[in-house]
Amino acid sequence: MNEKRMKEEYLETLWYMDESKENSLEYFNREAGEELQPKLLDQLKEDEMISVDADTISLTEKGRDFTRRLIRSHRLAERLVHDVLGAEFEAGACEFEHIVNPDLVDSICTLLGHPRECPHGMPIPRGKCCIEHAQIVESSVIPLDQLEVGETARIAYVYAPNDQQLHRLENLLVRPGMTVKLHQRYPSFVIECENSHIALDERVAADIHVWVSAERHQAAVPRPYGRRRRRHELRHNLRRRQGG
Amino acid sequence: MVILLNTCYIRDVMRRIAIVGLPNTGKSEVYNHLTGDYNIVANYPLTTIEVKQKTVKIHGEKYEIIDTPGLHDLFVHSEEELFMRNFLLEERPDGIIQCIDSNRIRLSLRLTLDLIELGIPLAICLNSIDDTDLDDIGFDPNKLSGFLGIPVVDFTNDGAGAERLKNVLNNLTPSSLELSYGEEIDSIVNELEAAFPSNVPFRRLAALLLIEGDHFILEGLGLDGRDAVLAEERFQSLYRRTRSNPVRLLAKRRALLEEVILNGAGMISRTPAGKTARLFAEAARHPVFGFPILGAIIVVTYLLVVEGAGAVEGVLSGFIVDPVVERISSAVSSEFFRDFLVGPYGILTLGLFNAIVTVLPVLTAFFIMLGLLEDTGYLPNLSVLTRRVLGRIGLTGKSIMSLVLGFGCKTMATMTTRNIRSRKEKLIAIYLIAFAIPCSAQLAIDIAILGRIGVRAFLIYLFTLALVEIAAGFILNKILPDDEGEDFIQELPPIRAPKVGAIAKKTGYRLLWFLKEAVPVFVIASIVLFAAERTGILNATKRFLSPVVTGWLGLPLDIVEVLILSLARHEAAAGLLLNMVDGGALSYVQSLVAVVITTMFVPCFANIVAMCRQIGVVRGLAITLIINVSSFVLAGILNWILIAAGL
Incomplete structure (x- = not known):
């Protein structure tokens, strides 16, 4: 493994540590194992990517910005391999983040409908394309509220503002891999999943993402991405941030 | 002697069997069959909200059978959901029967997994088997039983199913399946x-x-x-x-x-529900067809309660009441005793006859209708239609269903609010349930009263109550501090054709409970009022309240009796009011105002207790007080508006 790769692996480790609220140097050393090269750490410190003192180690603001891109590529790659190819996701993705360019990453992200979690359930850092809701590449995954009434689709991802809600949906079998049929949009969304009918509000419906069926995809005319919907999503994201 | 005692002791060992399962999977049905008891069953979630138990002897063994509220799995997020799980963990029943709706088997498997991990002896009871063709879905109960290593019983509703279940009760074992994740x-x-x-x-x-x-x-x-x-x-x-x-x-x-x-278990495909049922379900929640269907249901209820029950009452009073009153009037010479029995506050006229001859037919008609709506599974579809309106007044999540249930029993509906996580939403829901929603018994009698003075009055009544609820909700939504609102996720039960026998049974039990609980109140109330009248207390109270009652509300002073009775039971008060309207004591406007105020005034005692349990005594009592004051203010306003409108 060359030095650049190695440094990037260190940065990723620090990102994971940060996600589990961990910043002890001892922990980092254990994670890095025998291969730890103090020289590389010093270089990272010189580049102002990390800050190290007696017993803690963490990413600097600059380091975070850089690593966010790595993590994003890594987790998107996992999604791609897991969702599209149906394969075990860890093997290929390791290398992926060191190679791809930002434009390619954004295209993959758009293709997958801007997923928010990797297959392990960890958050995928958002990119420019997510914030702008780019749909230049026709998405294969769309929110449930963009389905037509009577249409059937397979669920790709389910997001929820809190665990409780995710759990409720899970209990109703609204989960990735299940097939749902949209029965009604107004005054409430009604879907059919595994023989039971479930009423939802538009917020919940927008958080369930489904695969677009093949024939629809071919004939697809991109639906206008209305102002109303964008406003809704902005509000939704705001709420999510405040809630979290 | 000692040996004898010992065998007695062993014979008296009682095994506790808990019936658990997802909401709306027929737990109460199974409970009723096993115990011969009756717990209300209906085709929607939240029908049972408290644990109910009964000791029975089955094949010579003693069992305590426990009916429980719906449970999705053993994972809890909030203190409210803790209740059921703690029940299982702490009470540790000797056996569990998991009820599974055979139309939706997969949905129940998460709970099955948890119950297997729990390690308590288990049996699975497949319900709604009558509606499902098992061959159609390729599902074989025997295979499932073999796979899980526990008994799987198909529970048909004909007694044979109960017999099969009884046969497996004495040898329940934990599942032999070892789960790996x-x-x-x-x-x-x-x-x-x-x-x-x-x-x-x-x-x-x-x-x-x-x-x-x-x-x-x-x-x-x-x-x-x-x-x-x-x-x-x-x-x-x-x-x-x-x-x-x-x-x-x-x-x-x-x-x-x-x-x-x-x-x-060999399951390969799923079965779609019946076509007609699906069509009806879709129409019932459709934005265009849904409202006419709701309207039609209201019209039918109105006709049944006003015309149907009215005819029965006419016959009953012609054949029973009038002759009896006449006999007694001529036979009893003492004025005191004559009044005590058949006077205006007589124990027979106001108490027994009023309850049985006037109120009972009304309730019978209404309960049949309610049973139909419950057993078809129509009611939850209302939540689809009303959600947007209710969203404006801060009710976005589970509270919508609680509010709909309020039309059945306000106390039960208040108890279902324990599942609401948002404090704000919970408070609004509890307030609105207690305020201007008439419970089923009250609604039935209200309809009967208004039916006597015309359809227009009934419409004004509906409109007033709806307006009051929306206004109150709107204000509460504005003044209460925001918190994390809940999203709306509501499972809709499959529409089923109602069964005559089941509805007859349910109506019968409801009437029986009414007779057991409410009729004594009618009789006692008539005695209390009789005493209050004789001692002069009634008149003193009336004089004291006279400015408010006659001045502001424009009602005759006698209405004070109705208000007093409201404290005990609302349907008793409504029954008395019905009696007064029948006697021609109230004008058109007065009847309307009186019906509206008795609907809003003081939630019944059980409802107040339920409120206090959900949100604390201080808040519960505060809400009661606010409701009482606002009911007087609002009914007065209605009085003046009706007068100004020249009615």
């Missing part, structure tokens, strides 16, 4: 399990729940401070070691396990 999860579970002190029960289940982020489980298992902290620390370090999200991994593994079980 993949290497990563299994290793965490094993390490955690080992970290718990060995005297802790349900260690494996506790480990699984801890992984899912259930913060209540340590406390629930009675781990004291140090052990709990140690377990929590152990878990945290294990959690950090993984680079994935164990919650999601576990969910994924469970989904796989469910698949494995379904395959093991």
